[in-house]
Amino acid sequence: MSKKENPVIELRDVQKCFGMGDCVFTALKDADLKVFDNDFIAVVGPSGSGKSTLLNMMGLLDEPTGGEIIIDGIKTAHMNSDQRARVRRERIGFVFQTFNLIQTLSSVENVEVPMMIAGLSREKRRKKATKILEDLGLGDKLDNLPSQLSGGQRQRVAIARALANDPEVILADEPTGNLDSQTGKDVLDIFKKLHKEEGRTLVIITHDEYVARVAEKRLRIKDGVLHDGE
Amino acid sequence: MRLDDTILYAVGSLRKRKLRSWLTIIGIIIGITTIVSIVSIGDGLRKDIQDQLDQFGSNQMFVIPVNIESGGLASYVGTPTGRSSSGKLYERDAENIEGIPGVVSVSKAVYGRANVEFKGKEITATIYGMDSNIFDIWEEMYYPVKGRVYSDNEKRVVYLGNDAANLMFGKNKVDVGNKMEINNEEYRVVGIMKKIGSSMSQSDDSAIYIPFDQGVEVFGSELAKGEVSMILIQIDEGYNAEELKESVEYELMKSHKVSEDDKDFSVITAEYMNEIIGSILDIVSTFLLLIAMIASVVSAIGITNTMFMSVMEKVKEIGVLKAVGASDWDLQMIFLIESGTMGLIGGLIGILLGYGVAYVVSTFGIVTYVSLQLTVFALLFAVGVGIAAGVFPARRAAKLSPIEAFRY
Ligand SMILES: Nc1ncnc2c1ncn2[C@@H]1O[C@H](COP(=O)(O)OP(=O)(O)O)[C@@H](O)[C@H]1O
Ligand SMILES: [Mg+2]
Numbered sequence: 001m002s003k004k005e006n007p008v009i010e011l012r013d014v015q016k017c018f019g020m021g022d023c024v025f026t027a028l029k030d031a032d033l034k035v036f037d038n039d040f041i042a043v044v045g046p047s048g049s050g051k052s053t054l055l056n057m058m059g060l061l062d063e064p065t066g067g068e069i070i071i072d073g074i075k076t077a078h079m080n081s082d083q084r085a086r087v088r089r090e091r092i093g094f095v096f097q098t099f100n101l102i103q104t105l106s107s108v109e110n111v112e113v114p115m116m117i118a119g120l121s122r123e124k125r126r127k128k129a130t131k132i133l134e135d136l137g138l139g140d141k142l143d144n145l146p147s148q149l150s151g152g153q154r155q156r157v158a159i160a161r162a163l164a165n166d167p168e169v170i171l172a173d174e175p176t177g178n179l180d181s182q183t184g185k186d187v188l189d190i191f192k193k194l195h196k197e198e199g200r201t202l203v204i205i206t207h208d209e210y211v212a213r214v215a216e217k218r219l220r221i222k223d224g225v226l227h228d229g230e
Numbered sequence: 231m232r233l234d235d236t237i238l239y240a241v242g243s244l245r246k247r248k249l250r251s252w253l254t255i256i257g258i259i260i261g262i263t264t265i266v267s268i269v270s271i272g273d274g275l276r277k278d279i280q281d282q283l284d285q286f287g288s289n290q291m292f293v294i295p296v297n298i299e300s301g302g303l304a305s306y307v308g309t310p311t312g313r314s315s316s317g318k319l320y321e322r323d324a325e326n327i328e329g330i331p332g333v334v335s336v337s338k339a340v341y342g343r344a345n346v347e348f349k350g351k352e353i354t355a356t357i358y359g360m361d362s363n364i365f366d367i368w369e370e371m372y373y374p375v376k377g378r379v380y381s382d383n384e385k386r387v388v389y390l391g392n393d394a395a396n397l398m399f400g401k402n403k404v405d406v407g408n409k410m411e412i413n414n415e416e417y418r419v420v421g422i423m424k425k426i427g428s429s430m431s432q433s434d435d436s437a438i439y440i441p442f443d444q445g446v447e448v449f450g451s452e453l454a455k456g457e458v459s460m461i462l463i464q465i466d467e468g469y470n471a472e473e474l475k476e477s478v479e480y481e482l483m484k485s486h487k488v489s490e491d492d493k494d495f496s497v498i499t500a501e502y503m504n505e506i507i508g509s510i511l512d513i514v515s516t517f518l519l520l521i522a523m524i525a526s527v528v529s530a531i532g533i534t535n536t537m538f539m540s541v542m543e544k545v546k547e548i549g550v551l552k553a554v555g556a557s558d559w560d561l562q563m564i565f566l567i568e569s570g571t572m573g574l575i576g577g578l579i580g581i582l583l584g585y586g587v588a589y590v591v592s593t594f595g596i597v598t599y600v601s602l603q604l605t606v607f608a609l610l611f612a613v614g615v616g617i618a619a620g621v622f623p624a625r626r627a628a629k630l631s632p633i634e635a636f637r638y
Contacts, residue, residue: 063631085555089556090555096636102550103547105246114554116235117551119231
């Protein structure tokens with residue numbers, strides 16, 4: 001299968017500048033990157049170095065101002081907003097620093113959202129969401145609203161949501177950034193387990209060396225420039 | 231996303247944000263209630279005038295001592311006594327008209343204001359001295375609920391409008407057989423009219439009728455010898471009202487010694503009345519349309535505003551939904567259903583409240599009418615404006631990248 005040969009995500013000379021019309025500030029400079037199936041990559045860099053910008057490019061959450069992003073061998077440059085949404089829905093799971101749960105929905109409903117958008121039947125998605133949450137130790141919090149959960153629990157709901165549509169890759173932006181060190185460790189353990197036991201492909205973005213150490217491969221980013229290396 | 235899920239999601243999100251949803255719906259209710267109640271008053275006025283017009287049959291006409299075409303109408307309508315400064319009609323005019331072929335009957339009327347006393351309470355009321363054949367011509371309108379109408383040769387008898395009997399003398403209701411005084415002369419009540427109930431005919435409900443000769447006695451000092459205030463003509467079915475009108479005009483011009491151009495009277499037929507009132511109705515309609523449009527614009531702004539606030543609170547949610555793969559279409563449908571539902575609920579409640587306001591207003595004697603068109607318009611307006619006001623900001627928000635939307 002060609003799927004195995006292609007990188008899940010490939011960035012070629014990706015550039016992102018901010019500013020109205022012209023390039024006032026370049027947050028990401030000529031980034032080249034390949035994420036293969038089964039990778040567990042950490043991108044480390046100080047605050048403001050362009051980490052989130054990089055992740056947003058990889059996840060098609062924002063459009064680059066230069067270069068190419070190729071997902072599963074498919075070029076994305078000419079995709080419209082709906083085609084990009086479809087790629088996110090089917091292939092990518094996101095975990096954000098601020099969780100980004102929908103406040104009016106319960107844990108299980110939040111996890112169901114990506115499956116609902118994908119058109120899964122109500123029974124199937126309820127069953128699957130419940131199972132994922134139970135696996136993450138939230139079996140007793142299914143009907144809690146995000147406001148009724150601790151930070152660590154919220155992030156686990158967010159991870160469950162990222163897993164909902166069985167994505168090829170999970171992109172996590174400072175997933176422990178808003179958590180105390182113990183809950184941060186718990187969340188990292190979940191990522192490790194997802195990689196080891198389920199063979200999930202993960203990209204974690206962090207400013208924290210300790211967090212980066214759980215990954216198998218580390219990339220560094222500084223002033224928008226991406227380097228290989230430890 | 232499947233349609234049933236879209237609907238469930240949209241409705242669920244309304245229910246989960248009850249306060250915001252109701253605030254938005256209340257905004258819509260206020261707008262729709264305003265439209266419905268204002269337009270119902272206008273439509274009521276129109277319908278009332280139209281109903282009056284319809285009562286006036288095509289085989290009737292009347293003569294008033296003023297030239298409407300030369301602009302005398304305003305001054306005539308403005309004087310409660312109906313005394314014209316421009317011309318006068320006389321009993322002999324009525325007799326002349328009666329001789330015209332095709333005229334079945336003619337009734338004369340004198341009217342004015344006079345003091346009326348009943349059981350110690352004294353008021354000023356409009357008194358009509360009228361030939362009794364008017365009660366045959368407009369049998370339906372002048373039908374007695376109690377007693378009977380008078381006949382011409384009776385003396386000191388009075389026939390009362392329904393309000394005149396039941397409302398005008400405070401808690402003392404007048405009954406058949408009672409005595410009352412008009413200009414200090416004692417009259418006996420022979421009958422009470424059924425209620426006409428429309429606002430234009432308020433004067434009829436509160437009017438007091440006495441035989442023509444008695445009217446001449448009451449208003450004699452104000453009138454020239456043989457003067458009448460109005461002449462009503464009933465014509466034969468086989469005759470054309472417009473042609474007969476010309477004969478009547480010719481007859482009157484001859485005896486008044488005036489030319490076509492300086493007529494001191496007007497002969498009013500149903501067709502003519504339709505013409506004048508129709509043009510007034512057109513002005514009224516245009517004016518009402520304007521008011522309805524202003525009410526609509528004001529309520530549209532209100533609806534748009536609350537809806538916009540409601541969408542703005544959800545920009546972050548839009549970002550989340552986009553990030554996990556919702557298409558622009560999914561988002562549009564969610565907001566279409568959300569805002570459409572709020573529009574529908576707000577519209578329905580607004581219409582009901584509008585009916586309520588229209589009813590309350592009608593108890594103050596102002597005729598209101600909520601037409602089917604108005605109801606349908608109000609509902610479509612509520613849903614349409616609701617959807618437009620909800621979907622446009624949502625579309626704009628959906629155009630943001632998820633990352634931009636997260637920042638809200
Ligand atoms: N929308 C934006 N407009 C302008 N500058 C931005 C925008 N987003 C990010 N930046 C800038 O780009 C740089 C990289 O940002 P980011 O990728 O968020 O950094 P990190 O996630 O590593 O902290 C920062 O200097 C930031 O100020
Ligand atoms: Mg960041």
